Amino acid sequence: MRSRAAERTLPPADEHAARFARQREADRSATAEDYVELIADLLREEGEARAVDLARRMGVSQATVTATIGRLQRDGLVETKPYRGLFLTAAGQEMAAIAKARHELVVRFLIAIGLDAETAEEDAEGLEHHASEKALAAFARFLAMREDDAG
Amino acid sequence: MRSRAAERTLPPADEHAARFARQREADRSATAEDYVELIADLLREEGEARAVDLARRMGVSQATVTATIGRLQRDGLVETKPYRGLFLTAAGQEMAAIAKARHELVVRFLIAIGLDAETAEEDAEGLEHHASEKALAAFARFLAMREDDAG
DNA sequence: CACGTAACTTAGCCTAGGCTAAATTTCAGA
DNA sequence: TCTGAAATTTAGCCTAGGCTAAGTTACGTG
Ligand SMILES: [Mn+2]
Ligand SMILES: [Mn+2]
Ligand SMILES: [Mn+2]
Ligand SMILES: [Mn+2]
Secondary structure (H helix, E strand, O other): OOOOOOOOOOOOHHHHHHHHHHHHHHHHHHHHHHHHHHHHHHHHHHOOOOHHHHHHHHOOOHHHHHHHHHHHHHOOOEEEOOOOOEEEOHHHHHHHHHHHHHHHHHHHHHHHOOOOHHHHHHHHHHHOOOOOHHHHHHHHHHHHHHHHHHO | OOOOOOOOOOOOHHHHHHHHHHHHHHHHHHHHHHHHHHHHHHHHHHOOOOHHHHHHHHOOOHHHHHHHHHHHHHOOOEEEOOOOOEEEOHHHHHHHHHHHHHHHHHHHHHHHOOOOHHHHHHHHHHHOOOOOHHHHHHHHHHHHHHHHHHO
16 A cells, blocks of 8 residues: 555665765866856857856856856866956867756756746756756656657 | 747846856755755654764765754754764754655656656755755646546 | 773864955056 | 056955864773
């Protein structure tokens, strides 16, 4: 009988720990992903990506942007020409493309299950960093299936 | 014609910033949620919640657990009787209940859209902290609808 | 009952990512 | 060309959340 495992037991400790470790890993890469995605968007839509605009759009001080950009440079994702705005390395462009594709997939999926567009965008900004490849594939399948029905 | 807004424009800066701010807020509360949820699980399933077990299951050192518990105590979520394990305050129990319900809703939803149980658990550990109330409601609707179909 | 081990805490360190205030640099307009 | 405002950087600070190593404390067992 047991309706919906209310007495779900705890997983093995090491497996449990691995889940949290994966989550911490995702948290660490989230900032880099958001920054390179934003830089790519600004380059495409405004022609240049300035630190001021990053600060404004991230809701953060310019000093914070400078520090973060320093880390992104150290990690080979961003290049700067002093007082000339920001550019993405090949690695940065690749990360941005992946981040953007993932972001848009998550948004479309959330809208498909009934969220309004603005909430979908808000939630996607966080959710995108924690969805595994398998989850993204499931989202894509769901969207594809839905299009078939509409076909 | 335009198939799927490839030229999606950037949102207003303040709205954009608000999304990131919300995400940072969610990140800040994630640790507390995971800890109180785990403490509640351990209390229920093992009868007590020891710091050692938290460390093992979180994949973190005992010193880290001590420090984190200190913050949770400061924030009125946890109580400790020295060398007697951990307990939740009323606020802690409430947060744990909400976290657990949300966790399970996310897991069920992920399974419903085609994820295997283990991946669902892994992803839920991160996703749960970034799904808005509206998103959770959409997940619940989806599950309810699915049960109707099966009915 | 004492004593070794496990549990816990403390001390000291680190990084990411926030902040403000104070330089510094660039650039456009008078 | 000069000069002031805007953009950027630097300096100095903070918290969360990690770590290791070195104490302390409690407890079960011989
Ligand atoms: Mn994001
Ligand atoms: Mn994004
Ligand atoms: Mn979690
Ligand atoms: Mn959880």
